[in-house]
Amino acid sequence: MNSIKFLFLIFGLILSSFLFGQVDKEKILSVFNEIEYYPDSTIKSACKTVNGQYNGYSIDFDSLGNPILIGKYKKGIPVGAWYASDGSMQIYENGEMAGDVIPGCGTGIVKAQKEFQAMYQQLTNGKKPKRK
Numbered sequence: 153m154n155s156i157k158f159l160f161l162i163f164g165l166i167l168s169s170f171l172f173g174q175v176d177k178e179k180i181l182s183v184f185n186e187i188e189y190y191p192d193s194t195i196k197s198a199c200k201t202v203n204g205q206y207n208g209y210s211i212d213f214d215s216l217g218n219p220i221l222i223g224k225y226k227k228g229i230p231v232g233a234w235y236a237s238d239g240s241m242q243i244y245e246n247g248e249m250a251g252d253v254i255p256g257c258g259t260g261i262v263k264a265q266k267e268f269q270a271m272y273q274q275l276t277n278g279k280k281p282k283r284k
Contacts, residue, residue: 174217179276190215199225209275219272222281235271239264 174194181187184198186206194217200208206225214220223234229247236242239261241254255261271281 174213176276177217180211183276183278184211209281211272211275219268222268222271222275235264235268237265237268239268 177195180195180198184200186197186199186201187195188197190196192215194215195213197210197212199206199210202208205228207227209222209224211219212221218237220237221234223230223244224232230244231247232244234242234244236253239255241264243250243254274281
């Protein structure tokens with residue numbers, strides 16, 4: 153009886169890793185050249201680097217592998233608008249946060265969240281994201 157429970161437990165763990173594993177992991181690995189991981193091998197951040205410095209787009213992920221932040225670096229310094237999955241935005245000027253977090257990116261929360269997902273899809277498909 154205990155061996156049947158053990159088999160179900162193992163099957164459940166394997167199935168959950170397939171059902172709840174990080175989405176787009178292969179795409180992320182093919183597009184970005186600097187990857188940081190959580191202890192369970194879920195991607196924590198994915199960036200593009202040039203000569204050892206962050207240069208280009210970056211995506212941060214939560215511990216479940218969901219994208220939570222998209223921004224851009226230039227010569228290792230965060231620049232421009234950084235977009236969060238909750239629909240907020242933060243502006244960086246000269247590597248420093250400029251002002252407060254802007255809820256809804258000035259377009260409304262739902263629209264900003266949809267645009268975040270579109271940016272994520274564009275980046276993981278190797279395309280430059282377009283903001284509307």
